Amino acid sequence: MKRIINYPEAIREALEQETASDPSVIIFGQGVDDPKAILGTTKGFVEKFGTHRIFDTPLSEDSMTGVAIGAALSGLRPIHTHIRMDFMLLAMNQIINMAAKMHYMYGGAFFIPIVIRAMIGKSWGQGAQHSQSTYPLFMNIPGIKIVAPSTPYDAKGCLIQSIRDNNPVIYVEHRLLYYQKGHVPAQSYSVPFGRARILTKGDDITLVGISQMAVECLRAHKYLKEVGIEAEVIDPVSLYPLDIETIEKSVLKTRRLIVVDNAWITCGAGSEIISRIFEGKNHNKNIMVYRMGFAFVPCPTTPTLEKHFYPDAKKIASRAYQMLHPKRKPWVPTSSLQREEIEFKGPF
């Protein structure tokens, strides 16, 4: 029988196994040692590994990122945790000016094996400063790897890979993915970066969903099935390096592509993926493309506005239907799928 656990349990297992097997791993960030233990992902670690390896930090995101870099220079493999990705913006100097560049600007003399865990909030009034998803900013910077797994299996495997990688890795965790359950082997394993996952096979349209939007795309896939449309849902898993080949192969088959970004779409991952598809050897093919993502406004707190802010399965399905049947009347799924996940009720 396959072992089923949820997303945060998968994260905890990855952290625990790597910390146990590699004495150079240390974990720090606001709240990693508190009773809530980053939603349980570091629970019991202080008792098991000690306060020198697992510690809370002052609210000094910039310098603590610098401390992670310095510790990495001394031979450690630090994991720095941000309970919201928005807080990581305080560390942009150390991430972009230093971590991303040091291997290069010192001619390869140093390398910076650090992992930055960044959690994206959504729903229950997270609002403008607890909901941001800034991975496109980092995709614009050479020297950083970015991974945003959507399944518990990838959550564990990608985190182990991130810790073992010799470069700065931003590990993006969506808060709503914490309700995802799935098969996760008990033993340690790593998922290599730069390999997209085809979550469902289909010939009619390619849906690329990033982070939690992969789950929305899977739901859209079910709605579309009801009207006879077979969608191929792809989760890129890692955003840098990006597996454009798998997406391209799918698009050449379906000739229709919607990229659902878990962020604003301007200069986003969707823009990047679509540009690379058109720049590829198949640029003269007749391919229809569309980007979906956050409305280009700060995220509002009230649910009546928030529901318009995010793409969701119905909006994705409706847009896909329109792409396949441009001359028909627009269609919106009327049935409501049983939600596989529990809605986030907060407070975190």
Added chain:
Amino acid sequence: MTQEPLKRNLEKNNMKDSALIKKFYRSLYRIRRTEEEIARIYPTDKIKSPIHLSIGQEAISVGVCEALRQGDVVFGTYRGHAMYLAKGGDLMSMIAELYGKITGCSKGKGGSMHLNDKKKGVMGTSAIVGTTIPHAVGYAYGLKYKKSESIVVSFFGDGAVDEGAFHESMNFAALKSLPVLFICENNFYAIHSHHLKRHHSDNICQRVRTYGMPAERIEDSDIFKINESAKKYLKHVRDGNGPAFLECMTCRWKEHVGPNDDFHLGYRNEEEVSYWKKNDQLLRLGNLLNASFLSRVESEIEQEIKDAFKFAEKSVFPDGTELTKNVFKD
């Protein structure tokens, strides 16, 4: 400052101190002459990178680095030539780096502002003010974690004191009682902005003490005082008492960036700098040493500098294939 009292004081300890004086002189002379040579070559445009000369500030790097042990490491700033050389950084790969050559310490990808020599414990210099301070603290965390006896020295200027990273780093270093000595090279100016235009009071040490570490200021850039204080606080740090802080008042003789004087800009006057020129530690030590020693050491160093520039000239530029290398470590 007059030379007389200093001379008398030193003459008293002449036997004990002469080796130290010679060591200091050699290091100061090597840095000064290297930078003068950089300044001389600069107008030819052979140096493909902005340069921030340490001329006038060398005594701090020399006084502190001569107190360090093998295994100790330093982190510094874009005005890093003096620290790099005082810590033993390779002169040839430094000049080659300034020339943008593949034989440079950063393969021509970093320039003057990104010097490093891992073997000698020079862990990098940075163009963004204050950015290497937390690196020094993090490295110190690693040393403590590994129960190492080595320690870290973090060099930065008075401009860095304005940065949040400075205060965050002081707090964390003291909180975790980390083995790091902070050296603030206070040359009064962040580019052209006087520190009293940027700070409420002239009280950096006072502020630092509140974070929970001893702090001391050396007013006159006296290399012996710097060395003695460094030794005292290095012992404090090495004995496991947590971080310490030294503020060393100094003067940048040249412009902020580039090889020239900058009195024409009017933000400071020549008198201000001439006070420090009279207090030049290189000159001072030279007066204490005999002519035969000076001529031997100076000619050795002149040859070394000549060789380093020749090496840089002869080295090749990186070819195009180098562009995409070293973005990621395998």
